[in-house]
Amino acid sequence: MKTLSRLYYRIPFSETDAMAIVHHSNHARYLERGRIEFLRLAGLDYNQLIKRGMQYPVLELRTVFKKPLAFDEIILIETAIAGVTRARLDFSYKIFSVPELAVPSLTTEEFSGNPSVLGETFHCCVNPQGKPIGADADVVQNLNKLWGQA
Amino acid sequence: MKTLSRLYYRIPFSETDAMAIVHHSNHARYLERGRIEFLRLAGLDYNQLIKRGMQYPVLELRTVFKKPLAFDEIILIETAIAGVTRARLDFSYKIFSVPELAVPSLTTEEFSGNPSVLGETFHCCVNPQGKPIGADADVVQNLNKLWGQA
Amino acid sequence: MKTLSRLYYRIPFSETDAMAIVHHSNHARYLERGRIEFLRLAGLDYNQLIKRGMQYPVLELRTVFKKPLAFDEIILIETAIAGVTRARLDFSYKIFSVPELAVPSLTTEEFSGNPSVLGETFHCCVNPQGKPIGADADVVQNLNKLWGQA
Amino acid sequence: MKTLSRLYYRIPFSETDAMAIVHHSNHARYLERGRIEFLRLAGLDYNQLIKRGMQYPVLELRTVFKKPLAFDEIILIETAIAGVTRARLDFSYKIFSVPELAVPSLTTEEFSGNPSVLGETFHCCVNPQGKPIGADADVVQNLNKLWGQA
Numbered sequence: 001m002k003t004l005s006r007l008y009y010r011i012p013f014s015e016t017d018a019m020a021i022v023h024h025s026n027h028a029r030y031l032e033r034g035r036i037e038f039l040r041l042a043g044l045d046y047n048q049l050i051k052r053g054m055q056y057p058v059l060e061l062r063t064v065f066k067k068p069l070a071f072d073e074i075i076l077i078e079t080a081i082a083g084v085t086r087a088r089l090d091f092s093y094k095i096f097s098v099p100e101l102a103v104p105s106l107t108t109e110e111f112s113g114n115p116s117v118l119g120e121t122f123h124c125c126v127n128p129q130g131k132p133i134g135a136d137a138d139v140v141q142n143l144n145k146l147w148g149q150a
Numbered sequence: 151m152k153t154l155s156r157l158y159y160r161i162p163f164s165e166t167d168a169m170a171i172v173h174h175s176n177h178a179r180y181l182e183r184g185r186i187e188f189l190r191l192a193g194l195d196y197n198q199l200i201k202r203g204m205q206y207p208v209l210e211l212r213t214v215f216k217k218p219l220a221f222d223e224i225i226l227i228e229t230a231i232a233g234v235t236r237a238r239l240d241f242s243y244k245i246f247s248v249p250e251l252a253v254p255s256l257t258t259e260e261f262s263g264n265p266s267v268l269g270e271t272f273h274c275c276v277n278p279q280g281k282p283i284g285a286d287a288d289v290v291q292n293l294n295k296l297w298g299q300a
Numbered sequence: 301m302k303t304l305s306r307l308y309y310r311i312p313f314s315e316t317d318a319m320a321i322v323h324h325s326n327h328a329r330y331l332e333r334g335r336i337e338f339l340r341l342a343g344l345d346y347n348q349l350i351k352r353g354m355q356y357p358v359l360e361l362r363t364v365f366k367k368p369l370a371f372d373e374i375i376l377i378e379t380a381i382a383g384v385t386r387a388r389l390d391f392s393y394k395i396f397s398v399p400e401l402a403v404p405s406l407t408t409e410e411f412s413g414n415p416s417v418l419g420e421t422f423h424c425c426v427n428p429q430g431k432p433i434g435a436d437a438d439v440v441q442n443l444n445k446l447w448g449q450a
Numbered sequence: 451m452k453t454l455s456r457l458y459y460r461i462p463f464s465e466t467d468a469m470a471i472v473h474h475s476n477h478a479r480y481l482e483r484g485r486i487e488f489l490r491l492a493g494l495d496y497n498q499l500i501k502r503g504m505q506y507p508v509l510e511l512r513t514v515f516k517k518p519l520a521f522d523e524i525i526l527i528e529t530a531i532a533g534v535t536r537a538r539l540d541f542s543y544k545i546f547s548v549p550e551l552a553v554p555s556l557t558t559e560e561f562s563g564n565p566s567v568l569g570e571t572f573h574c575c576v577n578p579q580g581k582p583i584g585a586d587a588d589v590v591q592n593l594n595k596l597w598g599q600a
Binding site (some may be wrong): 160178179186195196197 | 495
């Protein structure tokens with residue numbers, strides 16, 4: 001069964017634009033925050049991965065903006081794995097505008113409600129020189145467990 | 151025949167990240183710079199469009215990262231229309247890493263070389279309250295001319 | 301007695317730069333997050349202030365960088381009032397790198413430790429047209445209470 | 451005689467905020483763009499400095515906001531040295547809102563007009579491990595020439 005990570009985030013004034021909504025470039029940063037939390041849930045501290053010589057740059061990003069986000073709103077960023085091999089790692093995301101923080105922090109059930117934003121990111125694993133490599137077996141195993149394929 | 155706008159941009163230090171490459175969230179901002187220039191070429195000053203009650207928020211964003219961009223590089227952002235109706239406006243983009251500024255600033259031919267980044271954005275036209283509207287006829291006509299459909 | 305607001309924040313990858321530390325432009329955004337929380341503590345929701353016709357743009361910003369901040373660190377942003385009149389509002393800030401979240405969320409005592417960053421911002425009150433105005437009496441009274449002058 | 455570098459920059463939509471002006475955190479990035487150009491004028495490519503083992507992190511930043519900047523405006527960033535030793539390097543800046551690009555690109559005379567923003571940054575020279583060092587003699591000499599002290 002697929003596992004979701006949940007991260008709450010309050011929208012700062014600095015991420016709004018002259019339309020008085022969150023500028024669409026910031027959502028990639030929200031997805032990244034969600035992804036880092038997901039890795040932490042999987043027992044994978046991203047700083048430790050970097051020290052071990054593995055990084056996951058973004059190959060492709062897709063974001064669908066369904067409802068605008070506004071200053072001071074609390075958003076919930078749900079992150080799940082969309083695919084993982086030794087060479088690749090893909091994530092899918094839903095961002096919800098939530099009224100409060102009273103939602104459980106980890107679950108296998110999605111938040112009920114209409115997402116404001118949908119996202120997908122596609123990554124490969126690279127070494128410190130930026131060359132594609134296969135991730136260590138324990139990393140892939142940990143990710144597989146949360147993907148629900150292990 | 152489709153028209154391209156060309157915008158040069160020097161990568162600032164502030165847009166790099168700890169991998170010493172441009173953080174992938176900044177590319178959406180490069181596409182936006184390209185888009186604003188494209189509209190200017192079409193005789194459409196974005197500030198004027200806003201004053202006339204038309205804005206083009208992003209409905210969807212796709213970016214493909216083929217080669218990383220680095221600090222102090224000069225990039226060329228090529229923008230073209232991918233589709234236009236009264237309700238919708240879609241753009242496609244190519245970002246090239248270029249050695250110098252000696253490329254003509256407007257042409258119907260693409261820069262020869264492998265793009266570092268590919269992008270697509272999908273927009274609708276909204277009024278100041280954020281409600282979808284049809285753009286004024288002269289706006290669509292100007293865009294159609296550069297799309298090569300007029 | 302002066303009151304401090306405390307806000308915790310985890311440093312995202314997107315706010316690092318090619319020196320592998322937080323880019324110095326982001327600290328102004330951390331101060332702003334601290335300031336918005338301080339206002340909330342004072343019973344002043346910034347969105348409500350905007351609706352009531354009062355905004356506090358930054359007239360001057362000073363930041364002293366004592367120790368660099370790194371990716372995934374948790375920082376504590378302490379905010380206090382440095383001065384308030386009907387026309388003006390000034391804040392001072394300390395940012396600490398903290399090992400955990402176990403610090404009380406509101407107190408009149410400063411966090412013990414050496415701050416990584418010191419900040420000051422100076423603001424005036426303006427109306428929606430950007431003209432300097434005097435803030436409403438209840439706003440100044442609420443701020444005065446946390447400043448310790450009431 | 452002191453030398454100024456001049457850099458023109460068009461304000462993108464992404465750097466505005468919900469007050470429909472440039473968010474005050476972005477000005478530090480404009481100063482940085484000005485500083486990198488100044489170094490280039492001094493014959494010092496910042497990438498080359500990094501390769502030679504010298505970097506100039508910001509110790510302190512001060513910005514005074516006199517007039518707000520708006521979307522699509524062209525600004526002129528004037529940068530000058532405020533002080534230089536082997537250990538330290540300080541800059542002062544003026545940002546002007548300008549109607550066109552017809553101003554000479556380098557001069558010892560300031561742009562006539564009222565600056566929208568004043569800035570100062572204070573730097574030390576560090577090695578790749580972040581330890582303070584003395585800059586190489588040729589670097590200091592080049593900077594001194596533009597400071598007008600050589």
